[in-house]
Amino acid sequence: MKHLRSIDELGHDGVVRLLELTTHMVEINSRPVPKVPALRGRTVASLFFEDSTRTRLSFETAAKRLSADTMTFSVSTSSVNKGESLRDTVETITDMGVDAFVVRHKSTGIPWQISDWTDACVVNAGDGWHQHPTQALVDCFTVRQALGRDRFDGLTLTIVGDIKHSRVARSNISAFSMLGANVVLVAPPTLLPPDVSHWPVEVSHRLDEVLHRTDILYMLRLQSERMSQGHVPNLREYAEAFGLDARRVGMLPSGAVLMHPGPMNRGVEMLIDPSTLTNSLIHQQVSNGVSVRMAVLFDLLAGESSASHLSQEAS
Amino acid sequence: MTRPAEVSAVGRVVLKDGTIVDSRGEQRLDVAMENGVVKEVGVALRGDRMVDARGCFVAPGFVDLHAHLREPGKEEAETIETGSRAGAKGGYTALVAMPNTDPPQDSVAVIDFVREQGKRAGLLEVVPSGCITLGRQGEALAPLAELAAAGVRLFTDDGSGVQNELLMRRAMEYARGLGVTLAQHCEVTSLTKGAVMNECQCCTSLGLPGWPSIAEELMVFRDIELARLTGARVHFLHLSTARSVELVRAAKRDGLPITAEVTPHHLSLDDTRLTSFDTVFKVNPPLRSLGDIAALRAGVRDGTIDALATDHAPHPRRDKELSLDQAPPGMLGLETALGVALGVLDVDLVHLVRIMSTQPAAIAGISDRHGRDIEVGVPANVVVFDPDVSWTVSPDSLASKSRNTPYVGMTLRGKVRHTFFDGVATVLDGDAQR
Incomplete structure (x- = not known):
């Protein structure tokens, strides 16, 4: 290399x-x-x-x-x-x-x-x-370590948030797919790139519909400048639809893990303190x-x- | 045969054993030129100087509707002289100089300066275009009547399009009264803020802001409808999308006074080139999809597209060494246009001469002296090219002051051998004569 x-x-x-x-x-x-x-x-x-x-x-x-x-x-x-x-x-x-x-x-x-x-x-x-290839390697390694397996076949990675502007998402889609994971992207259409049909992913606009089959929930940071560019009307509406709160944590299957590349926007994509969750891998990341x-x-x-x-x- | 240096001297010059190609078709005849005009066309002509044209085609000199010569203001990238030399090597006898200079070509003083610098270089006719709006700011009309009186026939804010609908309507109404043509760079800028490349699968994967086709098509549509309303003559610069071609095709069917051009690069290179991260492929409008390329070629074939125009846009090395989002858009085109066109266009040479000479000359309003069929009495603006010779593009062999050609290392088929401007050889056997 x-x-x-x-x-x-x-x-x-x-x-x-x-x-x-x-x-x-x-x-x-x-x-x-x-x-x-x-x-x-x-x-x-x-x-x-x-x-x-x-x-x-x-x-x-x-x-x-x-x-x-x-x-x-x-x-x-x-x-x-x-x-x-x-x-x-x-x-x-x-x-x-x-x-x-x-x-x-x-x-x-x-x-x-x-x-x-x-x-x-x-x-x-x-x-x-x-x-952001080293972040993807960090994330794959962290999942490997936490779940004790080398391959991710049968696991579903759900990436939530501003996919369009995210280098972390692009690298992770490639890396997790290579290791066998199914990848689901969850975002409003405005925060998705123009054409993802060639990516090995499934797309959803409703977080609640995919949580029950998610093994790895990956929350992305939403930058506040996205409001002024018309990607989302306001933070409250975004948090309502795509933020992680206790109700949504409860919808995850047992054994599912939570990740975030940092820095977190508390009150936006993260409505719950992840340090209170036993299945958070954020510190390991x-x-x-x-x-x-x-x-x-x-x-x-x-x-x-x-x-x-x-x-x-x-x- | 005489040596190149002798040919430039005054006297009767005969292009020997070539095939004339112009709107009438192909004819195997010699061409004699004297005192700046074609003196005789016939068999086995004799003259003071004989110039070999065996195996070559003799055509009216090419006319480029779209050249950025960068002078005044950015002489580091190109000057009118170096751009003229690049043009002559590409077989051009006239270049329309785009007005996005510094200061811009929105006053008679700057127009006169550009034209005079062209005469000083003496390699071809530099035809200054004028700005539509003052300073290309899109806020107030430039003095179109004054500029028209100074000989300007084509007006454009190229580099940007006129965004304001009311101002564009007024410009068209005013232009109709003057009998001049407005040339639009079609880009709705609210849709292209920060855009680097075509909005496509590649831009998705590369994480680059996309330049959607609709940003061009909306303005094409708007200006077709404004032309319908006002009766103004409108020319569309560097069309890049399939839908734009369709819109123009329909407008022509309606009999509207619309013309359009495409560039060699939009006909030959697709958006996946950007995966190399080489800023030489950044251009505005951006390289598009293979589907768009096919539609542009079809548009040329069926006559929807009137002209091949280079959008020759020189940039110094250090500017193109910036990041993809920071580097200025644009690529060289004058010296490679013929070879690229012959390689990608499925048209005969009569059609090629029509889109590289006759029709652009008409759009530029210079048909009295360029793009004329090669017959006795017409100004001797002539190109001699060999459509079969292969050559590899090497940046160091270019006459342009800049090096930003996307065709580096590529092999093109078809090359200009000689160019004559007003009866004087500017290029002989591929070499510029001054």
Whole structure:
């Protein structure tokens, strides 16, 4: 693997390989000193052109636990504000010697453009509404861990909310389908992309009709700016139709789990405190973030020897 | 045969052993040109300079209704001289210069400047179009009568369409009185805010804001009905959707004074190109579906579409290196138009000359000197092309100042060999002469 830019590029085998590798990383993270020298001498540069808390911090933590050096690029203090082009920025950092770029940008396709301008590996940490592959890996790993199964055949993943503007949804639709899950999208038509007929999904506009057959309920964040664009009339109406409250939690089959990529909009899509629910995986999603990103960086940067190499170092 | 440098000199130039193709069909005759006009057409002609046209077709020079020459204002992308050279290499003897310059072509001073720069370059006729509204702002009419008196025959706010219905109605009424044509860039912008590509399955998967077909079709419909109401002559720029073609077909059936153009890229490239994330494929209107492409080709075949127009839109490298949503739309077209058209259009050469020369010349109001059948006495604006030669598009061989061609590395069949503007060779054996 040279880059991690989308789940489709990664493919089924790549997804499985990274999920297996994550298991090793979870073990490392459980040690008293969760640090290995696997990527000593490697440099990982974070290029975050968009705000992020958990993704940026989990990538940086992951790099440090593998002993890589990190370089953080912050748009507000960089030459981008002096009109430097993205290409010049990438080439400048490449010249300093980096092995991987971790990139988040509000525009679709930026990781592909960057990989034309550098020899370093490119990891997509979210591009526009397009892809967020490490979040999908985190979510698949979290479900695997919680349900104790490698394949998701027979499971139904229901993704609720603003699918149209969600890179998390796009990556998860691919990843969960690859592992065998049925995917149901629930949203008003205004929050769905224009034509999903080629996606391996079922579409519903009524949450109450699909809850009873949902095994994994995935709530998406609704950004308040969607109101001004006419996607939904107001938050109250959205919450009424698509928000998760106690009544709807009660409609889920026993054993169903709840997920959310964060940050949550309490009172909008989340009308109940998820920490009161025994079947919420939201905290595991965050804690697995570091392990998954360690697996990704290790897979990209450690070379051929891969997992066996890791076991040696870990022992 | 003489060497290229000698041909430009004054004297009697004979195009030897070619086949004339124009509205009358094909004729294997030599063409003699002298003092800027066609002097003689016949067999085994002699002259001071003989130019080989064996295996080639000799046609009236191409006329592009839609070229962004970027001067004044964005000379980093193109100048009138470099754009003219690109045009000459593409077989053009006249280019209609789009008015979205800086300052825009909404005053006689700017119109005169553009025309004079064209004359200075001397490679073809640069025909300035004028803005419909002041500053292309869509708020008040530009001085259409003044501009018409300065020779402008085609008016457009290209780059954007006139959104306000009342203003467009007034523009049409006023234009009818002046006998000029209004050319519309059809895009209802409230439906295309932030749009990057066609609204389709690809845009769904790529998570890019879509540019729906209906944003074009609504304005096509509106302007057809306004033309019906006002009697104004309306030309539709770069139509891109199947339904637009249908609307124009019906309007023509009703006898309305409507004309329409399509671009080589909308006839040849589909929306899935954007999956490469290469900003060279971002264009406005966007590349559409295969179904749209088929409908556009059918529209050309049955005469619904009057003209092939390039929408040549040069951009400097650094602008096209922005993200897909930030990069400006547009691609080069002048030097590849013929090869692309020959590859994708199922029409004979007589029809091709009609849509690349005769009809665009009529729409631009320059039929007295361009798009004329090759007969004695007409201005010697002539292209000589070989429809069978294959060539691979290499950005470095382009005469344009920019490099944003979507056809890089593709092999096209059909190439311009010589171009004559007012009887002077601007291109010989594929090389620009100045």
